[in-house]
Amino acid sequence: MTPESVIGLEVHVRLRTRTKIFCACRNAYGAPPNSLTCPVCLGLPGALPVLNKAAVELALRLGLALGCRVRLRSRFARKCYFYPDLPRNYQITQHDEPLCEGGRLEIGDREITLERIHLEDDAGRMLDRAADQCLDFNRAGAPLAEIVTRPDLRSGEEARLFLRALRRLLRALDVCDGDMEKGSLRCDANISLRPAAGAKTGPRVELKNLNTMRGVRRALDHEAARQATRLAAGRPLVPETRGWDARRGETFRMRLKEASSEYRYFPEPDLPPLVVDEDRLASIRRALPELPANRERRYVAALGLDAGAAATLCESPALAAYFEAMTRALDDASACANWVTGEVLRICRERTLNAAAFPVLPGEAAALLRRVAGGRLSLGAAKSVFASMVAEGLTAAAALARADLELIADRGALAPVVDRVLAENPDQVASWRAGKTGVADWLIGRVMAATGGRADPALVAGIVRARLADD
Amino acid sequence: MSGSAPTTLLAAAAALRGGETTAAALDAGLRDAADARAGDLNCFTWRAAAADPFPGCEGGPPAGASPLWGLGGAVKANICVRGRVADCGSRLLAGWRPPYQATVVGRLREAGAHLVGATVMDEFGMGSSTEHAATGPARNPHDPTRVPGGSSGGAAAAVAAGLAWFALGSDTGGSVRQPAHCCGVAGLRPTYGRISRHGLVAFASSLDQIGPLARTVADCAAVYEAVAGHDAADATSLRAPLGAPLDAAGRSAAGLTVGVPRGGPTPADADTVSDFEASMEALRAAGVTVTDIDLPDPDIMLAAYTVIAAAEVSANLARFDGAVYGARAVGDTYADMVARTRAEGFGREVKRRILLGTYVLSAGYRDAYYERAQRARRRVAAAYAAALSACDAIATPTAPAAAFPLGDKLDDPLRMYRSDVHTVGPSLSGLPALTVPTGRDRDGLPLSLQLTGPALGEETLFTLGAAVEAARGEGGGGGP
Numbered sequence: 001m002t003p004e005s006v007i008g009l010e011v012h013v014r015l016r017t018r019t020k021i022f023c024a025c026r027n028a029y030g031a032p033p034n035s036l037t038c039p040v041c042l043g044l045p046g047a048l049p050v051l052n053k054a055a056v057e058l059a060l061r062l063g064l065a066l067g068c069r070v071r072l073r074s075r076f077a078r079k080c081y082f083y084p085d086l087p088r089n090y091q092i093t094q095h096d097e098p099l100c101e102g103g104r105l106e107i108g109d110r111e112i113t114l115e116r117i118h119l120e121d122d123a124g125r126m127l128d129r130a131a132d133q134c135l136d137f138n139r140a141g142a143p144l145a146e147i148v149t150r151p152d153l154r155s156g157e158e159a160r161l162f163l164r165a166l167r168r169l170l171r172a173l174d175v176c177d178g179d180m181e182k183g184s185l186r187c188d189a190n191i192s193l194r195p196a197a198g199a200k201t202g203p204r205v206e207l208k209n210l211n212t213m214r215g216v217r218r219a220l221d222h223e224a225a226r227q228a229t230r231l232a233a234g235r236p237l238v239p240e241t242r243g244w245d246a247r248r249g250e251t252f253r254m255r256l257k258e259a260s261s262e263y264r265y266f267p268e269p270d271l272p273p274l275v276v277d278e279d280r281l282a283s284i285r286r287a288l289p290e291l292p293a294n295r296e297r298r299y300v301a302a303l304g305l306d307a308g309a310a311a312t313l314c315e316s317p318a319l320a321a322y323f324e325a326m327t328r329a330l331d332d333a334s335a336c337a338n339w340v341t342g343e344v345l346r347i348c349r350e351r352t353l354n355a356a357a358f359p360v361l362p363g364e365a366a367a368l369l370r371r372v373a374g375g376r377l378s379l380g381a382a383k384s385v386f387a388s389m390v391a392e393g394l395t396a397a398a399a400l401a402r403a404d405l406e407l408i409a410d411r412g413a414l415a416p417v418v419d420r421v422l423a424e425n426p427d428q429v430a431s432w433r434a435g436k437t438g439v440a441d442w443l444i445g446r447v448m449a450a451t452g453g454r455a456d457p458a459l460v461a462g463i464v465r466a467r468l469a470d471d
Numbered sequence: 472m473s474g475s476a477p478t479t480l481l482a483a484a485a486a487l488r489g490g491e492t493t494a495a496a497l498d499a500g501l502r503d504a505a506d507a508r509a510g511d512l513n514c515f516t517w518r519a520a521a522a523d524p525f526p527g528c529e530g531g532p533p534a535g536a537s538p539l540w541g542l543g544g545a546v547k548a549n550i551c552v553r554g555r556v557a558d559c560g561s562r563l564l565a566g567w568r569p570p571y572q573a574t575v576v577g578r579l580r581e582a583g584a585h586l587v588g589a590t591v592m593d594e595f596g597m598g599s600s601t602e603h604a605a606t607g608p609a610r611n612p613h614d615p616t617r618v619p620g621g622s623s624g625g626a627a628a629a630v631a632a633g634l635a636w637f638a639l640g641s642d643t644g645g646s647v648r649q650p651a652h653c654c655g656v657a658g659l660r661p662t663y664g665r666i667s668r669h670g671l672v673a674f675a676s677s678l679d680q681i682g683p684l685a686r687t688v689a690d691c692a693a694v695y696e697a698v699a700g701h702d703a704a705d706a707t708s709l710r711a712p713l714g715a716p717l718d719a720a721g722r723s724a725a726g727l728t729v730g731v732p733r734g735g736p737t738p739a740d741a742d743t744v745s746d747f748e749a750s751m752e753a754l755r756a757a758g759v760t761v762t763d764i765d766l767p768d769p770d771i772m773l774a775a776y777t778v779i780a781a782a783e784v785s786a787n788l789a790r791f792d793g794a795v796y797g798a799r800a801v802g803d804t805y806a807d808m809v810a811r812t813r814a815e816g817f818g819r820e821v822k823r824r825i826l827l828g829t830y831v832l833s834a835g836y837r838d839a840y841y842e843r844a845q846r847a848r849r850r851v852a853a854a855y856a857a858a859l860s861a862c863d864a865i866a867t868p869t870a871p872a873a874a875f876p877l878g879d880k881l882d883d884p885l886r887m888y889r890s891d892v893h894t895v896g897p898s899l900s901g902l903p904a905l906t907v908p909t910g911r912d913r914d915g916l917p918l919s920l921q922l923t924g925p926a927l928g929e930e931t932l933f934t935l936g937a938a939v940e941a942a943r944g945e946g947g948g949g950g951p
Contacts, residue, residue, distance in 0.1 A: 048706065
């Protein structure tokens, strides 16, 4: 019997504030090393932390969206350990009185419950520069919300789905850009096995630094398999911290748990208790946007979209907004959804664009699609017109006028073209007569080609079949 | 300057206002005194060069200027002055120049004061004698074989010897009040949060407060008025308006009530007890009612203080790892470098407290020590609040005896810690406490009274302190 995996995640979310959590340095990614530092985030003697209220606001937005209970009075604590990237050699975090407790996030028809969300400051980064180890403290003091789940996840794939659902929520709330490659979203996982649901779990292994969606799934699957293999072979498991080597596709031991440091938490004396005003909390709750899960359900139930399109649209708030703006101009949600998940998304990816900055307005995209719906433009032609709208910033009307791509739906204009194609292809006409009726499609294709794809395909087929039958 | 040269900050300010002297002349006086005595007293970490200008202090003080205008003061070597050494009394920070400035230093400059130097202190504030200073010890101006107290001992010695009109020290468990006592000057520990800690190198953050030392109570009030008040750079800073502390030093104390611990001032030697009684007599004569109150057991307060302060030390001093600033030892690995840096850089007393603090926060011991000490702290604060509901201020000696001889307690940390027995209660409770010089013991060494007030009760302390000083003080600030 295959043992069951019991998995809990610790996700670090870098909050999108203008400045760091305890000082006025800019909270940004990619600046030259140590250019965004000050006495506070460098931990210089005598420097004191002052809490950035914007970080609290974002954490509360996240906590409320995840259905957490918010502590109106929480506390910061010092977590003491020595590490080169930790400027004060203690981290300012929240320990036994976190800002948010409880809460849940849906993945499909499963609900993953949360332990807590707390605020803390990020450490710096060690840069490998040839033989020298260098430290970059730009990230030190960046505001983090740490989300701790309960051990509700059962597979690497569920962990991946959880992170995807979390990422789209973070983006919908605009609390974090969710970019794992920039370290804006980082994940550690705890995994243990048990012989069956409800049975006692084995020793817990912590997997550190799972920094891609795929890495999370692969590392957990690999680790579950490793533990199962050991158990099957009668070899014991030990509590330990392991890393993930994506290149070799395996986890490796970093340290044993009994050797792990003890953090000597105590209340942070430099910061008074964090008091949240109930009115403020209520106004943050009122200002929450429609959450992606609700939006996805609405798209399927009220707009009749298929599940895949609804999920894709809800992945990014900008994409969903684009879609909704299109539907306001064109009353065909499915056509709009197909267009956005197809053309708009493809072009966004090709050009690494956010849909919010898409060069064609949703209203213009809708105007183009209206021609397709009215039978005046083929879908294929619409795509190439759209490409020129994107490339040259044209309105639908202007692009169509210039490309002269409107469907030729005029029987009088098409009949001479059909006659010419039949005259030029006597062999094919002969084989049709001999009973090979499939040849008609080939002839229709020739007519379409002769009109540059602009002919109304249904009309062409009618004329071709009529002419062949007449002869 | 005439024969009646000013000996107090306020007298000097009056002389400046009256055009009887100039800032430059007063500064020359301080320099001459320091040239003569600073070497023997070993009270400065650095002194401002003679050529250091203090712009804007030509002519006389403008209307509405602070009494500090044009006057030279000192800061303890754990208060950051941009670009000047703040060694905190430690080898580990020898030569460290902060790239930023403490809020209090900015406020002194705004008041028109200038710095004559930084003063010697026990390493990171841990000590009662300056014998734990990397460049120490400083000497007591009243008797160079005696300690000046600590940890702000250099500051107290400089003020007492007339080398600065005032100084800013820091007080965690008594580090302003006990040296003020030893050197016969006035010293205030303000309400926790009253003076910004931004730029004060931390010892124990929940207890640390910057406080003024000066020759009289009114001088202390003038310095307090210049540097106290809300600062956005310190999240524990209080927002309450400042009021008029200097005026309070001139108010009548009649009608106020002072609480005295039932059973008298203990622990205290015989001279301290009789001096304390004389002070109570003086207060009664000034129309003050003296009443009995109850204070917590001093040993419990000292134990709670020792545990909490050590716990915070273990975290606050963790940053001194040699990585980014300060001294760095050579090591084979990062961990080795850090261990050697700390082993070589920290002195014995600091190491003792780091070890103790690490221990009391460790799993398995935390409940028995740290949590228990926190509970004791809450009970101490409640007991002080209860006592202060029956009086305007509490009177005790500042210390059990006058300044002790150098070397006397150096090998016995527990005896050294007992120097703080009367001062840790207000620290644990976050309350303001003022040391007022009162008399001398049989060896001619200064003795003092400590007045503890309710939160934000500094003004009452200045009123009562000035009354005691008027009856018992030596007028010119008790200079040696």
